[in-house]
Amino acid sequence: MCLRARNSVSEFICTKTITGPAAWLSTDYTDPDQWTVAITESDTTELFAALRSARGAGKALSEITRADFPLNELAKKLAEVSEDLVEGRGFVVLRGFPIGADIPRADIEMMYWGLCSHLGIPVTQNGRGEVIVPVKNYGNGGLLNASTRGYQTNESLPFHTDSSDIVGLLCLKSSGQGGLSSLTSSVTIHNELLRNHRELLGLYYAGFYYDRRDEQAGGEAPYYRNTVYSWNDGRLTCRYYLRNFIESARERYGIEVSPVERLALDTFESIANRGDFTLKMQIRPGDIQLLNDNSIVHARDAFVDTDEISRELLRLWFNPFGAPVPPAGHAAFREGMPVQQATAE
Amino acid sequence: MCLRARNSVSEFICTKTITGPAAWLSTDYTDPDQWTVAITESDTTELFAALRSARGAGKALSEITRADFPLNELAKKLAEVSEDLVEGRGFVVLRGFPIGADIPRADIEMMYWGLCSHLGIPVTQNGRGEVIVPVKNYGNGGLLNASTRGYQTNESLPFHTDSSDIVGLLCLKSSGQGGLSSLTSSVTIHNELLRNHRELLGLYYAGFYYDRRDEQAGGEAPYYRNTVYSWNDGRLTCRYYLRNFIESARERYGIEVSPVERLALDTFESIANRGDFTLKMQIRPGDIQLLNDNSIVHARDAFVDTDEISRELLRLWFNPFGAPVPPAGHAAFREGMPVQQATAE
Numbered sequence A, B: 001m002c003l004r005a006r007n008s009v010s011e012f013i014c015t016k017t018i019t020g021p022a023a024w025l026s027t028d029y030t031d032p033d034q035w036t037v038a039i040t041e042s043d044t045t046e047l048f049a050a051l052r053s054a055r056g057a058g059k060a061l062s063e064i065t066r067a068d069f070p071l072n073e074l075a076k077k078l079a080e081v082s083e084d085l086v087e088g089r090g091f092v093v094l095r096g097f098p099i100g101a102d103i104p105r106a107d108i109e110m111m112y113w114g115l116c117s118h119l120g121i122p123v124t125q126n127g128r129g130e131v132i133v134p135v136k137n138y139g140n141g142g143l144l145n146a147s148t149r150g151y152q153t154n155e156s157l158p159f160h161t162d163s164s165d166i167v168g169l170l171c172l173k174s175s176g177q178g179g180l181s182s183l184t185s186s187v188t189i190h191n192e193l194l195r196n197h198r199e200l201l202g203l204y205y206a207g208f209y210y211d212r213r214d215e216q217a218g219g220e221a222p223y224y225r226n227t228v229y230s231w232n233d234g235r236l237t238c239r240y241y242l243r244n245f246i247e248s249a250r251e252r253y254g255i256e257v258s259p260v261e262r263l264a265l266d267t268f269e270s271i272a273n274r275g276d277f278t279l280k281m282q283i284r285p286g287d288i289q290l291l292n293d294n295s296i297v298h299a300r301d302a303f304v305d306t307d308e309i310s311r312e313l314l315r316l317w318f319n320p321f322g323a324p325v326p327p328a329g330h331a332a333f334r335e336g337m338p339v340q341q342a343t344a345e
Helices: A041-057 A073-086 A105-116 A186-196 A198-206 A244-253 A259-272 B041-057 B073-086 B105-116 B186-196 B198-206 B244-253 B259-272
Strands: A036-038 A091-095 A132-135 A157-160 A166-173 A181-185 A208-211 A223-226 A229-232 A235-238 A278-281 A288-292 A296-300 A312-319 B036-038 B091-095 B132-135 B157-160 B166-173 B181-185 B208-211 B223-226 B229-232 B235-238 B278-281 B288-292 B296-300 B312-319
Touching (some): A041 A073, A041 A105, A105 A132, A105 A166, A157 A259, A181 A186, A186 A235, A186 A259, A186 A296, A198 A259, A259 B198, B036 B073, B041 B105, B073 B288, B105 B132, B105 B166, B181 B186, B198 B259
Parallel strands (some): A036 A091
Antiparallel strands (some): A157 A296, A166 A288, A208 A223, A229 A235, B091 B288, B166 B312, B181 B278, B181 B296, B208 B223
8 A cells, every 4th residue: 555645735625627527517408318318118128127037036125236137238328327427427317217007116126226236336325224215205304303314305405415426316206396406516516616715625625514313323423524525536526415414413412613614515505506507307207317426416496295196206325336435534424324233122 | 783694705714915014024023123122220110119019909919900000101112012912013022021039939920910911911821720820841741641731841832822812921041952932923824825725724714623631611521612713803813722732632532633624734834834934032031022822823942951940931811901802713712711610529
């Protein structure tokens, strides 16, 4: 292992404007066809064949790898999708995934898992070790309830990232109203911070303290620190977790948030919300929205369920094969949420 | 009280180069006569007269105010000294204070206190409530001992500020070797940070966590957060406490210091040490070195005591009359160290 002295600011903080496909503006993407990839009839045939093969292996869903879920032409398509996600603009929508009412939920989940197993390695999303999590209104009181997480509410969620490198959202049901999705390149945000708010830049690299929302494993502190940006081996990555959890760590555990730290959070979100930076899209049933958390922050409008229809998405978190591991203190829970042991009584 | 919305960076962070006498370079001050003010024979006569008057009042030293310690021409001289300290370059050396072997220590302390009572209001310096503290080698293990403070060692002390607005050091005895004093304008450091390290600037305004060195009062956390710079109502002020206490809070209480925070500390000290920014001086017996902690950081070389002579300075902390109160989270202990109650046994 080569230990290098790191003592110049450019080794810790990206001080150059980043160009390339990850640094996009909303004007670069005005046509959904630019980011939408259709799952064709023959792709669907491949998915069902792979489903039968995976069922034949007799494994639990979480043990299924891409070897257990053989795809052919669709695998090649997914390799291009992965390229766009990891090296390109950082977001893709797969359209036309089979979610028909005639398909058992377990089969939909297995095919979704199987498809994503060609894009990377899934990780756990909560203390119960769940790897496919329904994103819907759980009716447990919204984010003001200290144990509630964003995926369990129908509230608007301000710009944030999830924990893993890639988040997938398969839409099973839209809501009657709302739920519009907003995406902004966190690389573009960094460029803007560097250009017009350079004095704040170091704060994102120092990190903020977040409430674990009662998902700490035994002996862990109920909060953790995470850096918003990391610049490591010439690679800029971002993790901007829900800001509510910073205020929640302050309220519950007394972790101070200084005025200039709040200004940095305000500034980040204000830039993320700029019309020239943000792309809006509505996810429809059968869509899989794939986002690279390293380079995209996303937000969601509040939604309203009706008696007839309740919005439901299935979320998967995964890391691309061979993806670089971020430095300590950045991208907390990228490898999954720690699973809590059930206490014996 | 007028509550203003503060949401622009220039309300939280000074983003302009500061000019004026506080932003000095070492080349501005090459002759000790520029910062030295002689205490003349007639000044000394005034001091002894005021001492007799103060003794006549029958008060304890800490209760003596400037009204109890009447000065005439020396008071006018001290008003100019105060002007240089508060609005000017931020440092002054008074030379020729009476410390002769024939003067009882209590009289020296009373005259020192009385003189400073014309410059501001003294505050406590430790948990025992002491207001005049000997700066010397206490022989209690140096800063590696978690309860030791800087004034108790003969070690070199890197650039730092004390807690109050002004620190006074009356030299009773020089050491055989070492103890050279270094001063740098923290306004000049800020200008340089703004010019060449702007991406780090926000970190100094967010603050660092410091070990209280076992001087916490009952119920207090054993560490506290303090911002290095504050920009309040168009006024830049600095408190750069001994960096050892940041690392000590990390070691003893697990408060993380991120690489970019360490870089910010390295950068601050590296600028403070620049030859074109730093002024070196040797304090001699009878000198009172007065420093404005809002605008000056100071360092001290290690010193070596001999059998014949042990370096000893008397330190006073005080705040000028009517000085603005800094915002919360900045200049911790400016009003004095909390005095610990003696526990009944």
